[in-house]
Amino acid sequence: MNDIRRTILWVIFGFSMVMLWDQWQVFNGQKATFFPSATQTAKAPATNLPAVGAPAGSASSVPSSSAGSMSASTPGAVPTGAPSTAPAAAKERVVVNTDVLSLTFDTEGGTLVHSVFTKHKDMTNKDVGFVLLDESPNRIYVAQSGLIAGSAGGTFPTHKAMMTVVPGERTLKDGENELQIKFESADMGGVKLVKTYTLKRGAYDVAVRHDVINTGSAAVEPQLYLQLVRDGNKPPGESSFYSTFTGPAIYTEAKKYQKVDFKDIESNKVDVEKQATNGYVAMVQHYFASAWILGDGLKRDLFFRKVDTNLYAVGMITPVGTVAPGTTKSVDSKFFIGPQVEKTLEVLTPGLELVKDYGWLTILAKPLYWLLDALHGFIQNWGWSIVALVLLLKIAFYWLNAKAYASMAKMKAVSPKITEMRERLKDKPQEMQQAMMKIYKEEKVNPMGGCFPIMVQIPVFIALYWVLLSSVEMRNAPWVMWITDLSSP
Numbered sequence: 001m002n003d004i005r006r007t008i009l010w011v012i013f014g015f016s017m018v019m020l021w022d023q024w025q026v027f028n029g030q031k032a033t034f035f036p037s038a039t040q041t042a043k044a045p046a047t048n049l050p051a052v053g054a055p056a057g058s059a060s061s062v063p064s065s066s067a068g069s070m071s072a073s074t075p076g077a078v079p080t081g082a083p084s085t086a087p088a089a090a091k092e093r094v095v096v097n098t099d100v101l102s103l104t105f106d107t108e109g110g111t112l113v114h115s116v117f118t119k120h121k122d123m124t125n126k127d128v129g130f131v132l133l134d135e136s137p138n139r140i141y142v143a144q145s146g147l148i149a150g151s152a153g154g155t156f157p158t159h160k161a162m163m164t165v166v167p168g169e170r171t172l173k174d175g176e177n178e179l180q181i182k183f184e185s186a187d188m189g190g191v192k193l194v195k196t197y198t199l200k201r202g203a204y205d206v207a208v209r210h211d212v213i214n215t216g217s218a219a220v221e222p223q224l225y226l227q228l229v230r231d232g233n234k235p236p237g238e239s240s241f242y243s244t245f246t247g248p249a250i251y252t253e254a255k256k257y258q259k260v261d262f263k264d265i266e267s268n269k270v271d272v273e274k275q276a277t278n279g280y281v282a283m284v285q286h287y288f289a290s291a292w293i294l295g296d297g298l299k300r301d302l303f304f305r306k307v308d309t310n311l312y313a314v315g316m317i318t319p320v321g322t323v324a325p326g327t328t329k330s331v332d333s334k335f336f337i338g339p340q341v342e343k344t345l346e347v348l349t350p351g352l353e354l355v356k357d358y359g360w361l362t363i364l365a366k367p368l369y370w371l372l373d374a375l376h377g378f379i380q381n382w383g384w385s386i387v388a389l390v391l392l393l394k395i396a397f398y399w400l401n402a403k404a405y406a407s408m409a410k411m412k413a414v415s416p417k418i419t420e421m422r423e424r425l426k427d428k429p430q431e432m433q434q435a436m437m438k439i440y441k442e443e444k445v446n447p448m449g450g451c452f453p454i455m456v457q458i459p460v461f462i463a464l465y466w467v468l469l470s471s472v473e474m475r476n477a478p479w480v481m482w483i484t485d486l487s488s489p
Contacts, residue, residue: 062146062148062158062159062160062225063148063225063227063303063305063313063315063317064148091106091107091108091162092106092107092165093105093106093107093113093114094107094165094170094181095170096170096171096179096181096197096199097170097171097172098172098179098199098200098201098202098203099118099172099201099202100117100118100119100202100203100204100338101115101116101117101118101199101204101337101338102115102116102118102129103115103116103133103197103199103206103337105165105181105183105197106135107162107163107164107165107183108159108160108161108162108163109144109145109146109157109158109159109160109161109163110145110159110163110165110183110185110195110197111142111143111144111145111159112133112142112143112144112197112335112337113133113134113135113142114131114133114134114135115131115132115133115134115337116128116129116130116131117129117130117132117288117338117339120288120339120472120475120476121476123475123476126476130288132288132290132337133290133337139231139233139236140229140230140231140311141228141229141230141231141283142228142229142230143227143228143290143292143335143337144159144225144226144227144228144229145159145195145208145210145224145225145226145227145292146158146159146160146161146193146224146225147191147193147212147222147223147224147225147320148222148223148225148317149222149223150221150222150223150319150320151221154189154190154191154220154221154222155188155189156188156189156191156193156220156222157185157186157188157191157192157193161185161186161188161193162185162186163183163184163185163186163193163195164183164184164185164186165181165182165183166181166182166183166184168180168181168182172199172201176201177200177201178198178199178200178201179198179199179200180196180197180198180199181196181197181199182194182195182196182197183195183196187215189216189220190214190215190216190217190218190220191212191213191214191215191216191220191222191323192212192213192215193210193211193212193213194210194211194213195208195209195210195211196208196209196211197335204336204337204338204339204344205293205334205335205336205338205348206334206335206336206337207332207333207334208332208333208334208335209330209331209332209333210224210330210331210333211328211329211330212224212320212323212328212329212330212331213323213327213328214323214324214325214326214327214328215326216325217325218325219322219323219324219325220322220323221319221320221321221322221323222320222323223317223318223319223320224317224318224319224320224331225315225316225317225318226281226292226294226315226316226318226333226335227281227292227303227313227314227315227316228248228281228282228283228290228291228292228313228314228315229307229311229312229313230283230311230312231310231311231312232247232262232266232310232311232312233310234246235285235286238285238286242469244285244286244357244469244470245259245284245285245357246284246285246286247259247260247261247262247283247284247312248260248262248265248281248282248283248284248304248312248314249281249282249283249284249314249355250272250273250279250280250281250282250302250314251279251280251282251350251351251352251354252273252276252278252279252302253276253278253279253350254273254276255272255273256351256354257351257354257355258272258273259284259357260272260304260314262312265304265305265306265312266306266312270304272302272304273302274301274302274303275299275300275301275302276300276302277296277297277298277299277300278296278297278350279294279300279302279349279351280292280293280294280349280351280352281302281314281315281316282314282336282352282355283314284355284357286470287339287340287470287472287475288338288339288340288472289336289337289338289340289355290335290336290337291335291336291337291352291355292315292316292333292334292335293333293334293335293336293348293349293352294316294318294331294333295332295333298318298331299318299319300316300317300318301316301317301318302314302315302316303315303316303317318331334348334349336348336352339472340355340356340470340472341472341473342356342369342373343373356470356471357470358463358466358467358470359466361459361462361463361466364459364460364463365463365464365466365467365470368389368460368463368464368467369467369471371389371392372385372386372389372467372471373473375388375389376473381478381479382473382474382477382479382486383477383478383479383480383483383486384479386468386486389464390464393460393461393464397453397456397457397460400453400454400456400457401453403453411445414439414445417439418436418439421435421436421439422436468486474486474487475487
């Protein structure tokens with residue numbers, strides 16, 4: 001009985017150590033792994049959000065020039081610019097559909113303002129697809145891009161410039177693999193900006209080309225900015241049973257993957273890589289992410305900014321270079337918007353798979369996910385694949401469990417001797433300790449032998465927990481009978 005009690009105490013001790021680590025993470029500004037506090041999960045009230053189109057929310061979200069080439073533009077303000085000679089186009093929204101995406105663009109800046117994943121259903125209404133990007137009175141999460149002045153100054157089309165959509169197909173037809181939508185701005189400051197979005201069948205990455213056309217009589221040196229702007233609220237419908245990261249992140253080859261809390265942007269305590277020639281910027285939440293990706297070799301300044309009350313931006317600024325009169329320069333990029341499927345993310349750009357966050361046990365979680373995915377390839381059911389994985393882990397740890405049980409059996413066998421010795425030497429604690437160690441040595445018993453094998457397994461099963469929590473494949477995945485969603489608590 002004493003041995004069983006001791007084992008239970010060791011398990012409790014191990015669990016306490018895990019919880020202590022969890023709270024240490026919180027103390028150091030990280031997200032709680034298991035039990036979020038009320039302050040971490042509380043949603044900011046919708047009244048904090050600026051109204052759609054309000055100057056405080058949208059106009060102020062244009063970034064200032066990059067550090068190396070500051071212009072006279074006021075940081076955070078939209079440059080006024082020379083008036084366009086072309087008539088202003090009427091503002092409208094254009095919907096583009098593929099087999100996996102439904103994207104809505106606003107002709108104000110050619111901005112992506114709404115997205116629906118047709119293969120991933122909403123958790124509260126299974127009849128509609130999941131919405132990630134959105135611009136509504138209660139929610140703001142958009143992808144913007146535009147031009148700002150470089151060292152030579154000037155005022156160019158930003159994401160607030162009215163653009164004209166080029167006529168064309170809006171739905172990917174059967175037998176076709178590619179769909180394009182193009183936006184053209186009016187002349188502003190001697191520059192015309194053309195945005196071309198190319199969507200492909202079955203893909204969540206969108207090729208985005210920015211053509212900078214110099215229509216003036218003097219050379220210009222604009223800079224292109226790509227940014228994601230969203231409110232600081234938790235995603236709608238997120239469970240209170242667990243805590244996952246929601247917020248901006250960047251990846252560079254030098255500093256690797258770095259997450260930033262909204263509260264750090266609020267207090268101006270962001271300490272990340274500021275300049276790079278590779279990597280991406282992203283907005284991350286449970287199961288889904290969006291990211292702007294520039295090709296390697298292009299210089300870029302990375303930024304995080306508070307745009308307005310409860311509204312934040314992450315982005316990058318890259319120089320377009322000198323554009324001579326009558327010429328065009330293009331900058332190619334990718335915009336990812338989709339579920340965090342590792343195999344998809346890995347092929348898009350280095351490090352993008354890290355938006356699927358396994359926490360501090362990534363080194364164990366990644367091979368566990370690989371094995372789970374391999375099992376699913378044979379079984380074709382995520383529920384039974386999880387059962388198979390757990391069985392394989394139990395088999396793999398069989399020898400450890402056998403050692404633990406054998407050690408417990410030995411401890412049980414010597415328990416009468418220890419009990420008798422304790423009774424006999426209860427008034428002589430030092431002799432009791434020496435006698436106890438002598439019994440352990442003679443009987444070849446290790447008092448820790450029953451606990452250590454169990455402790456070794458704890459990190460593996462915590463990592464498995466993170467695999468199941470983080471994998472979008474579990475979302476809306478059926479198993480048996482009434483179990484139709486493996487992601488539900």
